[in-house]
Amino acid sequence: MLFDVEKEAAPRCTIEEHEVCAGCPYLGLVKDEERFCIMGQAPQTCIVAKACGRFGTSPP
Amino acid sequence: MSEKKKYSYEDELTGSRNAPEYRPGMPLNERIRLVHRLNYSKEEMIRHTANRAVAEMVEHMGKHDMCSTFDRFAQQHPQCGYGLTGACCAFCSYGPCRVTDKVPLTVCGKDVHLVVAGNALRRLAAGLSAHGAHAREVFISLKAAASGSAPIPLKCPEKGYAVAKLLGIGTDGKSIETICEEVADRFIDDLQRALPEERHRTLEALAPKERVDRWKELDIIPISAYHECFEANNLTSHATDSDFESHMQAFMRTVLAYAITTVISTSLATDIVYGIPRRSRINVNLGSIVTEDCVNIGINGHAPMVAFAICDIVGTPRIMEKVRKAGAKDIRLYGMCCTGGEFIERDLGIPLVAMASSAEMAVATGAFEAIVVDQQDVLPGMMPVAKQFHTKVITTSPSGRKEGAIVLELDYYLRNLDKIYELAEQILDIAIDNYRNRDPKRVYVPKVRAKVEMGFGIEEVMKVFNGSVPEKKVHGLAALVKSGRIRGIVNFGSCGNIRGAVFERNQIIIAKQLIKNDVLVTCHGCSGMGLLFAGLAHPDASKLCGERLREVVEAKDIPPVLHVGACTDSTRAGQVMAYTANAAGVTNPQMPLAMVAADPAAEKTMGARYAFVLQGIETYSCVQDNTIASDRFMDYTGNRLRTMVGAGMNWDPDPYRISEDILRMLDEKRENLGWPVWDYEIGTKEEIEDRIPDTVEIGQNLCTLG
Numbered sequence: 001m002l003f004d005v006e007k008e009a010a011p012r013c014t015i016e017e018h019e020v021c022a023g024c025p026y027l028g029l030v031k032d033e034e035r036f037c038i039m040g041q042a043p044q045t046c047i048v049a050k051a052c053g054r055f056g057t058s059p060p
Numbered sequence: 061m062s063e064k065k066k067y068s069y070e071d072e073l074t075g076s077r078n079a080p081e082y083r084p085g086m087p088l089n090e091r092i093r094l095v096h097r098l099n100y101s102k103e104e105m106i107r108h109t110a111n112r113a114v115a116e117m118v119e120h121m122g123k124h125d126m127c128s129t130f131d132r133f134a135q136q137h138p139q140c141g142y143g144l145t146g147a148c149c150a151f152c153s154y155g156p157c158r159v160t161d162k163v164p165l166t167v168c169g170k171d172v173h174l175v176v177a178g179n180a181l182r183r184l185a186a187g188l189s190a191h192g193a194h195a196r197e198v199f200i201s202l203k204a205a206a207s208g209s210a211p212i213p214l215k216c217p218e219k220g221y222a223v224a225k226l227l228g229i230g231t232d233g234k235s236i237e238t239i240c241e242e243v244a245d246r247f248i249d250d251l252q253r254a255l256p257e258e259r260h261r262t263l264e265a266l267a268p269k270e271r272v273d274r275w276k277e278l279d280i281i282p283i284s285a286y287h288e289c290f291e292a293n294n295l296t297s298h299a300t301d302s303d304f305e306s307h308m309q310a311f312m313r314t315v316l317a318y319a320i321t322t323v324i325s326t327s328l329a330t331d332i333v334y335g336i337p338r339r340s341r342i343n344v345n346l347g348s349i350v351t352e353d354c355v356n357i358g359i360n361g362h363a364p365m366v367a368f369a370i371c372d373i374v375g376t377p378r379i380m381e382k383v384r385k386a387g388a389k390d391i392r393l394y395g396m397c398c399t400g401g402e403f404i405e406r407d408l409g410i411p412l413v414a415m416a417s418s419a420e421m422a423v424a425t426g427a428f429e430a431i432v433v434d435q436q437d438v439l440p441g442m443m444p445v446a447k448q449f450h451t452k453v454i455t456t457s458p459s460g461r462k463e464g465a466i467v468l469e470l471d472y473y474l475r476n477l478d479k480i481y482e483l484a485e486q487i488l489d490i491a492i493d494n495y496r497n498r499d500p501k502r503v504y505v506p507k508v509r510a511k512v513e514m515g516f517g518i519e520e521v522m523k524v525f526n527g528s529v530p531e532k533k534v535h536g537l538a539a540l541v542k543s544g545r546i547r548g549i550v551n552f553g554s555c556g557n558i559r560g561a562v563f564e565r566n567q568i569i570i571a572k573q574l575i576k577n578d579v580l581v582t583c584h585g586c587s588g589m590g591l592l593f594a595g596l597a598h599p600d601a602s603k604l605c606g607e608r609l610r611e612v613v614e615a616k617d618i619p620p621v622l623h624v625g626a627c628t629d630s631t632r633a634g635q636v637m638a639y640t641a642n643a644a645g646v647t648n649p650q651m652p653l654a655m656v657a658a659d660p661a662a663e664k665t666m667g668a669r670y671a672f673v674l675q676g677i678e679t680y681s682c683v684q685d686n687t688i689a690s691d692r693f694m695d696y697t698g699n700r701l702r703t704m705v706g707a708g709m710n711w712d713p714d715p716y717r718i719s720e721d722i723l724r725m726l727d728e729k730r731e732n733l734g735w736p737v738w739d740y741e742i743g744t745k746e747e748i749e750d751r752i753p754d755t756v757e758i759g760q761n762l763c764t765l766g
Contacts, residue, residue, distance in 0.1 A: 001615050005543045006526045006536030009643065013528075025218050025336050028523040031617075038522045039222070039529050051221045052236050 001032060012036045018043030020054040067720050067742040071569075073108060073562065074098070074714040082711075084691040088161050091688050092141030098684075098713045099137060100562045102130040110568040110594045110749070112758055113346040113508035117421035120504055126424055126445055129417055133558045145689035146176040152298040159689070168299055176690035177307040178296040180666065183686075184314050185292035187664035190436050191322035191628060192251065192285050193459055195329075197363045199247045200474065202329045206240035210477040212365070213372075214240060215335035222529055223328050227265045240332055247325040253284035260284070263320040268638055270647050271675060275316060278704060280309060282317035289314070308696055315674055318667035327631035330402065334368050337517035337625060337632075340407035345593045347509030347757065348411035349427050353389040355495045356427050357488070359403070359410075360396035360419050360442075361434035362626070365470060365477075366456040367399045369484035370432065371408055379488055386495045391488070396422060397437050397586060401626030404514050415586035417556050417563065417661070420445045426502040430491035435460035437555070437586070437662060450497035454487055466490065510595040511755045516582070516622035518635040524616055527639065534636065537580075538643035541652065544736035545608045548652030548726035549640060550574055551633035551677075552583040552621075554668050556590060557659035560683035564590040565749075566715040567658035570680075571596055572748045573719035575620040577740040578606040579726065582636055585627035585668075587658055595755035596621040604753060608738075630668060634675060648676035649706025650733060652726040655679040658715070669709065673697075676706040678725055680718050684711055716742060 002012070014034040020043050021027045021035070028036040039048055049055060079097035080090050100108075102122075106115045121128045142148035142158040149166050150156035157166035159175050166175060204210035206220075214220070220240035224231055229242050250262040260281055264272055275281055282288045292314050295301040301310075331337075342348075349356060357374075359367050373379060374393055383391045395403040395412045396419045403410040414422040416437035423431060423442055426449045431442065434457040443462050446453050453465040458472045468487055470476060476483065521527065526536030540546045552567055567590050571581050575596070583591045591597060597619045602610050605620045613620050624632035633655075641651040655672035657665055660681055669679045687693050702708040712718045723740040730737045752758075 002526055002536060003540065003545070003612070003615070005539040005545075009539035010526060010528065010533070010535035012526060025216060025519055026222075026529065030523060036523075038519065038527055040531075047231075048218050048221050051231055051234075051239065052217050 001030070013038070013040045015043055020046055020049035024048065065720055065724065069716050069742050069744065071714045071716045072745065073100070073104070079713070082688060082694070084695070088145065088147060088689060091145050095144045095560070095684060095688065096138050096141065098560050102134055105130055105563050108562045109564050111345070111418070111564040111590065113506040113593070114418045114421055114563065116506040116508065117346065117424055121421065121424050126448060127441070128420060129439065129441060129558050132441060139559070144686055146179050146686045147172055147689035149175045149178065151178065151296060170302060173304050173690045173692040174302060174307065176687050176693045177304055177311070180685070180687055180693065181292050181307055181311050181314065182296055183663045184311060184318070184666045184670070185289050187662065187667045188285060188289050188314055188318045188322060190662070190664050191318060191326065191667070192289065193435065194362045194628065195247070195251060195285070195322040195326040197365055198326050198329045198333065199244050199251065201333050201365055203241055203244035203248070204477060205333050206237045206244060208237070211481060212333065214333060216332055219328070219336055220332040223332065225530070227262065243332065244329065247321070247329055250284055250325070251321050252286045254287060256283050260320070262325055263316065266320060266324055268642065268648065274705060275674070278312065280312040280316060282313045285317040285321040288317040304692060312674060315667055315670040319671035319674065323628045323668070323671065324631045324634070326628045327625070330364060330628070331517070334364055334402070335406050336519055337405040337515040338407040339513060339515040339520055341511065341513045342404065342409065342411055343509045344404070344412045344512050345509045346413050346422060346425060346505055347507050348413055349394065349425060349505050350390065350392055351427050351503050351505055355383055355386065355388045355391040355429050355492050356394065357391070357491045358394045358396050358413070358419070358422060358428050358431040359399050360431060360438050361457070361460065362398045362436045363434040363457055364399070364402060365480060366434065366484060366487070367402070367432070369480045370487060371403065371410065373481060373484055374488060379485070382489065382492050386492045388495050391492065394422070398626035398628070399434070401585065401589070401629070405517065405623070405625045405629070407515060412589060412592065415556055415589040417558060417586070423449070423451055425505045426451070426499065427505055429494040429498065430454055430487065432456060432487055433460060433462065436664070438462070449502065450494055450499065452490055452494055454490060456483070456487070508756070508758050510593055510598070510757070511600070512592050512597040512623065513599060513619050514597070514623050516624050516632070518632050518639070521622070521636050524618060532639050533643035534639045535643045537636070537640045540612060541640065542644055542735050544738065545578070545612050546580050547578040547723070547730070547740070548654065549580050549582065549637055550654040550656060550722060551630065551637065551672070552581060552588050552591060552656045552658070553585045553627065553630050553633065554657035554665040555586045555659065555661035557661040557683050560713065561659040564593065566682045567591060567656065568594045568596070569715040569748055570656055570658060570719050570722070571621060572604060573716070573743055574722065575601070575605045575609060576743050577723055578609040579723070580609065581621040582624050582633040583621055584624045584629045584633060588623055591621050592623060595753035597623045598755040600755045601753050604751070627664065627668065630671070634672070637677065638675070646733060647706070650729060652729040653677045654722050654725065656722070657681050659683045660685065673701055673707045673709055674705050678707045678710060680710045680712070680722060682713050682715055682718060
């Protein structure tokens, strides 16, 4: 749970459920809160998932 | 810092010693008396330590004629006064020389200040070497895992990507393995470089810019860890440097090499290879040892390669089949010292049972088939204890052999790195085979354990407190500190000492006083383990908190003491502090932060504490550093550093006085920032020492947890 002062300090980067987030250490799952990403990434364009080859197109 | 205090409550143990107070200009014999008086007997330790399992084991060992650290300490008393105060120089064969009030110079002509500074610098360099050896192994692991040259898995490639970004390493079009290998190469370069003209790229990338600029102004940027170690020994060698200021400049360069390469880079690389911390609940302390039908293996030391390989295969069907054939139903690993800290952070189901100085008490339970050790903080005194039982000691590092132990190690040139899992299985085979030799009648395990919640790496802290990795900010924690729900953040680290303090007492008193007064605590390393064993690292310990902190930790369901890992994971505590200050828009020295190394012991703790000082964080210890013979050194570290880097080293043997010093300092910083300030209150002995949290279980009927 976030206190009001914490929410006011900065918005959480909330995200929708996506398969590339499975097992990601930057995925935030806190009780009673929406899913969020502490890397500030949208799952569809996530640079971490891309670098780790989670879109199935790992660089050489 | 100012001397205005609200409370006069003093520790009765420290007060009863009648030790003279340190004052500049006091005669050497008084300084020696001061340090001698601040020692405690084995009986006092048994009565007053917060760790009841250790107290019980020391009594048990005494009854069975087993010698423990506490017996050996008593045999050493009185320790050499010149060594204790730092007034002895034994570097060359002109000596050893002692510098006294009547004989002010060594044979070569050094005064007491140069002798003390030289001793401190060499001790620091030894600590740098120790963590440096650990760092080298981790960097090699990362490189081997990334390149595929050894069968070591890369457990958190995502962190590899994040660290590459932090370091400014280009990632476009590269595979994650290539990125991680380049991270390893960067760390190795700053570990070993000889060329002076190249920048220390890790330092510039990882430290706050305000700090880097300050260090550049002071001209203390290291060339590399290897070079600073080399230079610290060169500069202090026979008739070389004889300038106190130059000694201290080398001291600070060496501290930075220690902090950036052997601590911060090591912790980051360890996370990439072995995974980042994950929150989990488990039991700790000797009462966690399973005595029935279970093959028990203790893992002790610091180097991760073999330890994690054992961990990877211990529960596999192949090993379990061998366990059953040996007549047992289960096999369990138990962590000791900082390898234990690495395990317990990563939710591997491995309880922590001892820190460095109490590991031989764990051996004396007679419940271990094997103790697997690598390097650093594995006390030689463990061997005679193990020999009294069936317990086999197995060494896995050529840097940490033990007379009489079985050697099953990665060789000096790592030529058998590709066989690491075969090595791990051989070790497990020895332990399993040895199960039949256990004598159940001789097994004695104190029924004392504590519940803990672990796994607070920087990523978890950011999740709990609304942080952002790319911004390097923990917004929520900054907002809670600024708004007055949390008074400040204090980190506890380093070892636990036998000298100058009652074992595992001071850090518990200070931590309890701080959480009672709304201070959020982080901890790591062996000193941090004392806080785990005292039951402070579980959400149920919120009952001991002040109202404001209690509201925060209960709302978030976290402990008031967040354990961040092993000794090198002071990195994570440093990140929590620096990223919170960053989010608050202030520098480290302005922020209400502190570091407590209550009872420092190993050489490594010299660098560990001064690393926080150079980061601009006030640092506090109850045990003196063998430097009290020199007023110039005491003034430099206690006062001058504050004008140079914004923080200093504070020493006071009384944990109650130190608690108030910290609270007063935090309030002064809050006042300077215009943030709310509220009263603090120093708890009495009854409230602080006699109140054991519900999270500590003492008795025969321990329930199963986590």
